[in-house]
Amino acid sequence: MNEAPLPARPSRLNAELALKILAVLAVIYTFYFCRSLLLPIILAAFIALFASPAVRFLARLKFPKPLASLLILTLIVMGVGYGISLLYSPASAWLERLPLLSSKLALQVDDMAGSLDSLKSSMLPDNEDDKSPFDSALGSGFLPLISMLAQTTAMMLFQLATVIILTYLFLVFGGTLLRNIVRGASTLHEKKNLVKMYQTIEHDISRYVLVIAVINTMLGVATFAVLSMLGVADPLLWGVLATVLNFAPYLGPFILTVLLTAVGFVEFQSPGQALLVPTAFLILNVIESQLVTPMALGKRFNMNPLLVVIWMFVWGWIWGAVGVLIAIPLLVCLKIIASHFELLPYWRILLSADSEAQHNK
Structure with missing residues (x-):
């Protein structure tokens, strides 16, 4: 009796998985190599998405839409x-x-351990007038460095102007574009889905950004107040940095903690006082991230921290610092679209926190 041949399902599944991986890599490299083109468009679209409720409010007050968009x-x-x-x-x-931090840290460690004198004497040059290889390299590469900075500045100004112009055009003509997209849908069900999806994205993203902005501002004010009480110079600067960097969860507070550690050692002589500066910010950040934000946003926007950090690293590699800051709103937007159209259920469960994933099961 002849046995029936086994189906070639594993090989087909492997081929499908390989195609999906290649498609993801192709999308990532497309975003990377086209970042100078795509970044201004997506950034302008996000700004217009956040600002559109204010434009509609002015339009209800009988402001012409172009004037309302220009004003906002x-x-x-x-x-x-x-x-x-x-x-x-x-x-x-x-x-x-x-730059004075390295020498001051060396003095702090020298006071604590008393064992760095020989190391420092061996590292210091015998003649202070002699130029180091670093100085020579800096001198020889000064003009190319100035040229590179000028080109970078010109590119940044051009992209900034592009973002401003595109944001204005999105605010004025974005509604017309949406209506044309809906009009092009083949069925009434698709048209309703498109309108509902846009309204859901606009509402949820606007709510998310508004809540996060308020929470981050409160964190910045608390950081400003605490650093003022500790006697740190320019507490307003660190409060604003706390507000801005907290838009990149986990990664932003880590960067600010490192900066405040350096500030503490620059400002204070005692290691205990120096470490009190980053410790105070860490306490504030733990209160914000573990208590305030989960209570304000609930479980809907709760996402796996590991995947969030990996996502920010990917977008930081693709689009730099701007990519890190817009990574989370972009992830929330994609999660809303996937939930609305019932797409990628395994990805949505993987992205969610443990409690939400178990609830969905």
């Missing part, structure tokens, strides 16, 4: 510009002071 965009640009100008001087001063 002008307020956003003026607010960001004023904040940068307010923080530019203290930030520049700290950038000049932070």
